[in-house]
Amino acid sequence: MTQDHFSDWQHAQELAEAMIPIVGRLYRERDVTIRIHSRSLVNKSAIDVLRTHRFVRHIEGYELSIDDTSAILQAVAALDLGAATIDIGRLAVAYAASDEGLSVEEYVARELADATGENKLADVGGKDVVLYGFGRIGRLVARLLVEKAGSGNGLRLRAVVVRKGGENDLVKRASLFRRDSIHGHFNGSITIDEENSTIIANGNAIRFIYASDPSDVDYTAYGINDAILIDNTGRWRDREGLSQHLRPGVDKVVLTAPGKGDIPNIVHGVNHEGIDPAERILSCASCTTNAVVPAIKAMEDAFGIRSGHVETVHSFTNDQNLLDNYHKADRRGRSAPLNLVIVETGAASAIKKALPNLEATISGNAIRVPTPDVSMAVLNLNLKQATTRDEVFATLRQASLEGPLKRAIDFTSAADAVSTDFIGSRAATVVDGNALIVNDDNAILYLWYDNEFGYSTQVLRVIQQISGVEYPELPKS
Template identity: 30%
Template sequence: MINVGINGFGRIGKSILHQAFANNKIKIKSINFPGFKIDRIASYINHDSFHNNKQLNVEIKDENNIEINGHTIRLLDNRIPEKNMWKDSESEYVFETTGKFLTKFKAKEHDAEYLIMCAPSGDNTPQYLYNGNHSEYIGENIISNSSCTTNCIVPLIKILHDYYTIESCNFITVHAATASQNILDGPHLKKRNHRSAFNNIIPATTGASKSAIKILPHLKGKIYGTSVRIPTGNVSMVDMNVTLQKDESLENILDVLRNHKEIVVSDDPYLVSSDFMTTTNPTIVDSNACMNIGPNQYKFTIWYDNEWSYSAQALSMLEHMHNFNTNSILPINSYI
């Protein structure tokens, strides 16, 4: 059993909780949710605008503990991590979902045995991505699970390069709005983000290309990306153009992708973004929206639930870490 703590309980933290309760290998032991009223926790967990999950039986045991489906979870209320707060709740692995502890120095404040940042790191903390470079994990205590967009593009890029050799890759992620944006026009530190997320398509930047290169360093100088934010609540899409060294028919390439379990190729011509809500696979290639655009040049359209599939990827990486750390005969140094 993998004992887990969750720091922060927004879109990703909540998605991780629901998926963990469908996984008999994972037990959520604690949630750090500063400032939240415990009497509202059941409603918050079981009601969601996007994900129609199976209802969990949530009961309040006391001011610090809740019970979900008969399993006790400790609720913490610490904006600043306290020493031993995870160890005292027997949480061996911690998901950092707040985006406030994205360097190794900051992450060490948690004093957790293992910590997974649910965002790209702001320093040289290693980034690992399931079905990307997870097999290169060597037991580090603090890692980053990179971004939702990186988790979407890397499995496809890796396969294309392995089979056909990528000469260049550029993409734009058409990304659903997130909580970092303004609902209505108002002050914001980032350019253009002071405008309403409800009413605008907003050009933005993405760190996915830099993160992808950290995961696939042999493709440095060949991957470039940007993004736009659109007025939808969830599910995003990547429009990717690649130039391959080998010329191949698009149908043959799609057949190769169909033979890889880490990729889903959708052949339904009628699907739109909401049809991909609450999907766990981060790389869903829309075959009817792909095309050959020139010699050795191809356009791929890729769907991903930027909340649910990212959380599924984080849990897959967690399981891989635990298996490695449990079965490794090598001593694991603290905070590698």
């Protein structure tokens, strides 16, 4: 029996190893990203591939067979594909459930017809991206942009604008980019060209521009044109302040914080398709807004919401003090690693901006806790109809699999899940199915979210949307 288990493992590992070069070629040569239930297989090891297959049991209720996905991937690779994101996990599950008598090749060709032959997406060329600031979110977005470089025809991180911090500034910034105490080492190679103020990450040349104010920079002088600038400093949050970035070479400005006034707050998966193409300044809202709005949307669509409250249990951030010291805000001056700290939150008002048609009133509060990353939102909803725990469980699980929210919402039924399990999660929010409480018309949802990496991934999705390099996701729901 033991030998049988080991033989099965060796067989699965052999298939996973054979999948890796196919996934890599599709990505580099055709801008095709292969996923399994929204989890990318690009640049993953054989063990990562097998772990992804096993994770599916938390969603589908059973472990996905690598024999099935391997056959699907072979059929995908044989097609004349254009740029696309293809979920071979969903294809494998759907093919197993079909009774049409089609071969794997016939079924895959039909399901991916929108990305093959004459239907291939036209090459829109690359889009320049500039980061204004290089803090926690800036460095993670930079990692994601480098990771998503693909064939070079998509988003291209061209420059980072920072204030010079002193001697060896570039070396120190490269070190922070290379090593992260929470998110680990950068997946690849980083070299430094100090003479040209450039960091080369996996072949991507990123110019560091030293400036203390937006008006100091002419991006065209660096060969940058029609760029999307991502302001991750939070220094300006209104239209007047952010308009300073609309300099030569910059086309649009995206803020990684809640926007004030008439600036649209975008939560990808919820309202990203309604972005006005003429809008030049927009916001990706906050990490907490991105965590709660998708779940609220799913619950509103299924059951209706009369009212609710969100309590955020949030990891401490850079705007708190390590030790007790003066701070302009109440309570934030107290030591972050030693205390639970009640802080104000704008999540309730931001929910209204992202879901303007929501009639329900959602209140909110937040508690900062002594952990460095991964937060939780406890969402207490009074529904317009009575329901059951099983119905809510099924609704949220399905939202993580199908429909517009599937990239924003993830789902876990792991009985022993804790916060560190979600470091590096690429979803805006992860529903904890086991923690769900439902009593008639009241539902309490527990939502995990990596307030750094998950949010950065949402920012990147918005950038892809407004850049025109948002590739079709197949198979269609």
